[in-house]
Amino acid sequence: MTATVDDGAGVQLKNLVDGRWQDGRGEEFTSTNPSRPDSVVGAGALAGQAEVDEAVAAAARALPGWARTPHHERAAVLVRAAAAVEQSAEAWGYELAAEEGKTRAEGVGEVLRAAQILRYCAGEADREAGEMYSSPRRGERVLVTRRPLGVVGVITPFNFPIAIPAWKIAPALSHGNTVVWKPASLVPLLAMRLAQALQEAGLPPGVLNLLAGDGATGSRLVDHPGISGITFTGSTGVGRAIAASCAARGVPVQAEMGGKNPAVVLADADLGLAVEQVLLGAFRSTGQKCTATSRLIVEDGIAGEFLAEFARRTQSLVVGDAVDPATQMGPLVSASARATVHQGIEDAVGQGATPLAGASPYPGGDLAAGYFVPPTVLELPSTDLAVWREELFGPVVGVVRARDAQEAFALANDGEYGLSAAVFTNDLGRALESVVELDVGILHVNSETAGADPHVPFGGAKGSGYGPKEQGRASREFFTHTTTVYLRGGRPA
Numbered sequence: 001m002t003a004t005v006d007d008g009a010g011v012q013l014k015n016l017v018d019g020r021w022q023d024g025r026g027e028e029f030t031s032t033n034p035s036r037p038d039s040v041v042g043a044g045a046l047a048g049q050a051e052v053d054e055a056v057a058a059a060a061r062a063l064p065g066w067a068r069t070p071h072h073e074r075a076a077v078l079v080r081a082a083a084a085v086e087q088s089a090e091a092w093g094y095e096l097a098a099e100e101g102k103t104r105a106e107g108v109g110e111v112l113r114a115a116q117i118l119r120y121c122a123g124e125a126d127r128e129a130g131e132m133y134s135s136p137r138r139g140e141r142v143l144v145t146r147r148p149l150g151v152v153g154v155i156t157p158f159n160f161p162i163a164i165p166a167w168k169i170a171p172a173l174s175h176g177n178t179v180v181w182k183p184a185s186l187v188p189l190l191a192m193r194l195a196q197a198l199q200e201a202g203l204p205p206g207v208l209n210l211l212a213g214d215g216a217t218g219s220r221l222v223d224h225p226g227i228s229g230i231t232f233t234g235s236t237g238v239g240r241a242i243a244a245s246c247a248a249r250g251v252p253v254q255a256e257m258g259g260k261n262p263a264v265v266l267a268d269a270d271l272g273l274a275v276e277q278v279l280l281g282a283f284r285s286t287g288q289k290c291t292a293t294s295r296l297i298v299e300d301g302i303a304g305e306f307l308a309e310f311a312r313r314t315q316s317l318v319v320g321d322a323v324d325p326a327t328q329m330g331p332l333v334s335a336s337a338r339a340t341v342h343q344g345i346e347d348a349v350g351q352g353a354t355p356l357a358g359a360s361p362y363p364g365g366d367l368a369a370g371y372f373v374p375p376t377v378l379e380l381p382s383t384d385l386a387v388w389r390e391e392l393f394g395p396v397v398g399v400v401r402a403r404d405a406q407e408a409f410a411l412a413n414d415g416e417y418g419l420s421a422a423v424f425t426n427d428l429g430r431a432l433e434s435v436v437e438l439d440v441g442i443l444h445v446n447s448e449t450a451g452a453d454p455h456v457p458f459g460g461a462k463g464s465g466y467g468p469k470e471q472g473r474a475s476r477e478f479f480t481h482t483t484t485v486y487l488r489g490g491r492p493a
């Protein structure tokens with residue numbers, strides 16, 4: 001009988017190296033269910049240095065053949081994988097909710113999003129593949145062609161266990177690279193599911209290698225001399241360390257990192273819409289999105305009315321087991337995440353923040369046993385507090401009031417991050433002003449701070465991003481490099 005995430009022992013985790021599924025040879029580890037921490041979701045063993053060496057060697061061997069495979073044949077593999085992922089959406093969405101803690105509906109939605117990304121990237125085969133320029137010399141044309149980067153190391157975070165890997169691995173493969181992937185150790189099962197789908201769709205051995213591992217495994221991958229580039233998403237501290245290490249060796253790096261994303265609600269906004277969207281931005285995925293709303297700036301004139309309704313709706317969110325269809329917000333991913341978020345709330349309250357919703361830890365029962373934190377809204381006495389400046393990565397929103405739009409935009413820009421922002425206004429002039437004023441990678445006007453389509457660039461400004469952007473056509477800037485060809489043939493005309 002096939003093991004399931006609910007049968008106690010967990011699903012057996014394997015690594016994929018050179019087309020073979022094998023047990024890890026390092027320390028044993030498990031992933032557990034954050035709603036019910038005693039329940040094991042996946043069980044296996046970490047990959048060590050030897051497996052990193054084997055995976056990189058396999059990816060290097062597979063590279064010339066895969067790079068020369070016609071783009072349309074590479075795309076066909078992604079299309080087949082997309083169909084398999086889509087077919088498994090219900091089952092894997094359930095597993096995702098059990099392993100990571102976002103709600104089941106969000107889990108299913110994320111799996112479907114991965115399928116959509118695989119299809120978008122397959123479409124790259126039909127898009128223009130280079131450029132041609134005229135030449136100042138007779139009998140010559142200048143072509144700009146694209147080549148794969150090579151063997152790419154992919155390091156992914158826990159919070160989007162299948163969508164983020166899909167939007168790194170699919171363009172890597174589509175552009176002819178081979179991959180060694182180290183997913184977050186908290187969510188190895190969903191990583192295995194995606195790798196299975198791609199492998200069974202017909203990838204040749206060694207084109208995609210999966211290593212379950214921890215930070216040390218990631219570090220070995222980053223430092224491996226056989227790696228041609230690293231694409232990373234995760235915390236700013238780890239991302240900067242990886243970028244420094246890659247820079248020292250001249251290896252290209254793409255790092256998408258933390259966020260402290262503001263929602264600005266101006267006095268002329270549709271307040272019902274704004275409440276709804278800020279709730280989604282702040283509390284979906286339990287606030288564990290790099291694009292989550294964690295700062296709220298409300299214009300004075302409507303602050304009282306808006307905050308009363310926002311607090312009321314926050315308090316009425318149904319918090320519970322992530323796989324229960326009635327749940328609107330699940331747990332945080334781990335005990336240490338819960339401890340960090342509770343500490344952040346306690347520190348803020350100690351420094352004068354006023355709780356408008358949530359804040360106190362659950363006193364007992366299932367919510368105290370799981371890694372649950374109540375959705376929390378804190379009105380802040382100043383913007384000096386850490387809860388305003390540092391990423392907490394949980395369901396916590398700090399609120400300040402602004403005199404006018406100008407002050408609101410200045411407050412939104414005040415900070416080291418620049419991933420996403422939302423502005424709520426019915427005034428087109430104000431909306432356009434926000435486009436000019438706000439220094440962010442993603443700006444939503446009248447929608448929540450989170451959310452990203454696969455066909456447009458994704459990534460942050462300031463401390464949130466380093467290197468070329470992800471997704472859409474932007475992704476080829478990282479996954480390929482150009483060769484400029486001065487092409488003369490025959491006799492000059």
Ligand SMILES: NC(=O)C1=CN([C@@H]2O[C@H](COP(=O)(O)OP(=O)(O)OC[C@H]3O[C@@H](n4cnc5c(N)ncnc54)[C@H](OP(=O)(O)O)[C@@H]3O)[C@@H](O)[C@H]2O)C=CC1
Nearest residue numbers: 157158183184185214215218219234235238256257258290
């Ligand atoms: N800007 C963006 O697009 C996004 C940013 N994020 C950010 O990610 C963070 C949350 O994800 P989280 O998984 O906790 O992030 P981490 O930075 O802790 O981990 C990300 C990945 O890096 C690995 N890792 C840890 N240490 C090292 C190291 N020294 N060398 C190489 N790899 C290492 C982790 O392994 P292990 O899990 O085993 O520790 C994991 O696979 C938040 O800061 C969030 O804002 C998340 C999603 C999108």
Ligand SMILES: O=C(O)CCC(=O)C(=O)O
Nearest residue numbers: 159289290291450451452
């Ligand atoms: O906003 C989204 O939907 C995805 C963003 C993301 O990668 C994240 O929040 O971790």
